[in-house]
Amino acid sequence: MLNETLTAAPRSCGDCPIQHRAVCARCDADELAQLDKMKYYRNFEAGQTLIWAGDRMEFVGSVVSGIATLTQTMEDGRTQMVGLLLPSDFVGRPGRGVAPYDVVATTDMVMCCFRMKPFEAMMEATPHISQRLLQMTLDELDAAREWMLVLGRKTAREKIASLLSIIARRNSTLHLEQPTGQIVFDLPLTRDAMADYLGLTLETVSRQVSALKRDGVIELEGKRHVTVPDFHRLLAEAGDDSDGGMLV
Amino acid sequence: MLNETLTAAPRSCGDCPIQHRAVCARCDADELAQLDKMKYYRNFEAGQTLIWAGDRMEFVGSVVSGIATLTQTMEDGRTQMVGLLLPSDFVGRPGRGVAPYDVVATTDMVMCCFRMKPFEAMMEATPHISQRLLQMTLDELDAAREWMLVLGRKTAREKIASLLSIIARRNSTLHLEQPTGQIVFDLPLTRDAMADYLGLTLETVSRQVSALKRDGVIELEGKRHVTVPDFHRLLAEAGDDSDGGMLV
DNA sequence: CGGTGGATTGACCCAAATCAATTATAGTGG
DNA sequence: CCACTATAATTGATTTGGGTCAATCCACCG
Incomplete structure (x- = not known):
C-alpha cells in the first residue's frame, strides 16, 4: 500500500520510518539530540494546504508519512505541479523567507518540522546536514530535468505512462523491491492532479488512461487501484530507454 | 555583450571573473590554494560537445566564460534542453561517475575543471564548498521548476517571451543592473536550440519571434541582436506576474 | 559568384484542448 | 433503506494551436 498505516508521529528518531533517507540520515546521536530540540510534529488532513505561495516560511521539515504536491499557479489560474x-x-529552503509554491497534502500527512532559525544555524555548524541536503537536492534536480523532457517532448499517452512508471518505481523503492514483472499500487492523485502534473487537461488524462487499459498496459480496479502486468511494457509506452537509464 | 571578451584562462583566482559567484565563492585563501592543486583550465570551441551522456565523468568544474547547454535525448531522436x-x-555532480546529459558549448568557452576524486575529498573536509554548491543547486532547482511551468502550461508565444526575459534578466544581473525599460542583448542560441529549450519546433519559434517583432514587443537587428523597448511589456507577454515573482 | 547552413514563410494536418453531456461513487439526512 | 446531493470520472463532438512538409530567402564565406 502506498499510504503507510502510520498516521501518528513516531515516538523517537529511532522509531522514525524515514530515518535512513531523510535530511537527518547522516546525523549522529549528538546531532539528533540537537535537532530534537528544534523539532515538532504536525499533522495535516488530505486536501489541506500546508503552505501558500507568498507566505512567510517559519519552518522547514521532512515528510514522515503521506503525500503532498508542489504547485505553481499563474494569475489567470493555469497551474503546473512541479x-x-x-x-x-524535504520541504522548504533554508535561508528563504517566502514560499515560492503552494504545498498541498493529497493524503493525510505527518510532517517533522524544524524551526527555521535554529535549523539554519545548525546547518552552518554541522556539515552532515548540508551534505545530505545537497545529495537530496541534486536528486530532485535530476527528477525535475527528467520531468522537463516529459513536459516538453512526450505525447499524452507517453506522459501518462511516464507518471505511472515513476509512481510505481518510487513506490517499490520505498519497499526495497526491484520494479520488474507485475506491479500493483494505488494512485495517490486524482485525474485533475495528474493533469496538473503532466501539463494536460483532465479529459485527456482520462482518455489516455482508458486507452492504456483497453490496450492491456494496465488494469484498473476502481479508479485508483492499478495493476501493471508488465513493467517493461509500461516503460516502453513511456518512451523510456529499454531498461536502464535510471540514475539512482 | 553577452560573450565576454575573456577567451583565455585567468592568471589566478584573484583575476577570475567568476570568483564571487562560482562554487569556490566562499573559500578562503587556504582553500583556494588547495583547489589550485587539483584544477586545470580547458578551452572548448563553439559547437563542441564537452561531455556525452553516458560518458564517465573524470572532472567537475565551473564555466568561466561562454555558454553551454544541457540536453536530454530520447532513442527516437527527440531532444529537450534541460x-x-x-x-x-557548475558542471557535473560530485559522487556521480556517469554523465546523465549531453553538455554542448554554444559559444567558445573556458572551463575551470577540478579532478573528481580530490574535489570530492575536499568537499567532505571543508563545508564551504558543499554549502555554496547547495545554494547553487537550490537555485537551479528553482529555475528548473520555473521552466516546468513554461513547458507544461504556456503557449508558444509566451514560451518565446519567457525565454527572452530569462536571457535578458540573467544577462543584466551579470552586469549588476536592474532589468527595466530598454534592454539590449545578443541571443546565445540558434532558433533550433531555442526550440529544444522550449519544447517547440524551430518553425514555430521563428513564427512567434516574427510575431513579437511585428507587434513591437521586440526589435531585431540581424537574427541575434535583440532590443526590448519595454521589459514590463515582455514580462506581460510571458504571462509572468506583473513584476515581482522573481526569487533571487 | 555558387554553395551551405540558418531562418522565414506558406499550406495543410492532427493531437490535444474545449465545450458539453452522462455516468459512476460516496455521502447525508429523512 | 432510499431519495438527494455533490464530486470525480468518462465519453462524445467540435475546434484549434502548433506540428509537419515544403518552398524560398538570406548572409556569409571560400
Whole structure:
C-alpha cells in the first residue's frame, strides 16, 4: 500500500520510518539530540494546504508519512505541479523567507518540522546536514530535468505512462523491491492532479488512461487501484530507454 | 555583450571573473590554494560537445566564460534542453561517475575543471564548498521548476517571451543592473536550440519571434541582436506576474 | 559568384484542448 | 433503506494551436 498505516508521529528518531533517507540520515546521536530540540510534529488532513505561495516560511521539515504536491499557479489560474513529495522528502529552503509554491497534502500527512532559525544555524555548524541536503537536492534536480523532457517532448499517452512508471518505481523503492514483472499500487492523485502534473487537461488524462487499459498496459480496479502486468511494457509506452537509464 | 571578451584562462583566482559567484565563492585563501592543486583550465570551441551522456565523468568544474547547454535525448531522436549554463555555473555532480546529459558549448568557452576524486575529498573536509554548491543547486532547482511551468502550461508565444526575459534578466544581473525599460542583448542560441529549450519546433519559434517583432514587443537587428523597448511589456507577454515573482 | 547552413514563410494536418453531456461513487439526512 | 446531493470520472463532438512538409530567402564565406 502506498499510504503507510502510520498516521501518528513516531515516538523517537529511532522509531522514525524515514530515518535512513531523510535530511537527518547522516546525523549522529549528538546531532539528533540537537535537532530534537528544534523539532515538532504536525499533522495535516488530505486536501489541506500546508503552505501558500507568498507566505512567510517559519519552518522547514521532512515528510514522515503521506503525500503532498508542489504547485505553481499563474494569475489567470493555469497551474503546473512541479514536485511530488513522498515520505523522506524535504520541504522548504533554508535561508528563504517566502514560499515560492503552494504545498498541498493529497493524503493525510505527518510532517517533522524544524524551526527555521535554529535549523539554519545548525546547518552552518554541522556539515552532515548540508551534505545530505545537497545529495537530496541534486536528486530532485535530476527528477525535475527528467520531468522537463516529459513536459516538453512526450505525447499524452507517453506522459501518462511516464507518471505511472515513476509512481510505481518510487513506490517499490520505498519497499526495497526491484520494479520488474507485475506491479500493483494505488494512485495517490486524482485525474485533475495528474493533469496538473503532466501539463494536460483532465479529459485527456482520462482518455489516455482508458486507452492504456483497453490496450492491456494496465488494469484498473476502481479508479485508483492499478495493476501493471508488465513493467517493461509500461516503460516502453513511456518512451523510456529499454531498461536502464535510471540514475539512482 | 553577452560573450565576454575573456577567451583565455585567468592568471589566478584573484583575476577570475567568476570568483564571487562560482562554487569556490566562499573559500578562503587556504582553500583556494588547495583547489589550485587539483584544477586545470580547458578551452572548448563553439559547437563542441564537452561531455556525452553516458560518458564517465573524470572532472567537475565551473564555466568561466561562454555558454553551454544541457540536453536530454530520447532513442527516437527527440531532444529537450534541460539547462543553460552561463559563466559561474557548475558542471557535473560530485559522487556521480556517469554523465546523465549531453553538455554542448554554444559559444567558445573556458572551463575551470577540478579532478573528481580530490574535489570530492575536499568537499567532505571543508563545508564551504558543499554549502555554496547547495545554494547553487537550490537555485537551479528553482529555475528548473520555473521552466516546468513554461513547458507544461504556456503557449508558444509566451514560451518565446519567457525565454527572452530569462536571457535578458540573467544577462543584466551579470552586469549588476536592474532589468527595466530598454534592454539590449545578443541571443546565445540558434532558433533550433531555442526550440529544444522550449519544447517547440524551430518553425514555430521563428513564427512567434516574427510575431513579437511585428507587434513591437521586440526589435531585431540581424537574427541575434535583440532590443526590448519595454521589459514590463515582455514580462506581460510571458504571462509572468506583473513584476515581482522573481526569487533571487 | 555558387554553395551551405540558418531562418522565414506558406499550406495543410492532427493531437490535444474545449465545450458539453452522462455516468459512476460516496455521502447525508429523512 | 432510499431519495438527494455533490464530486470525480468518462465519453462524445467540435475546434484549434502548433506540428509537419515544403518552398524560398538570406548572409556569409571560400
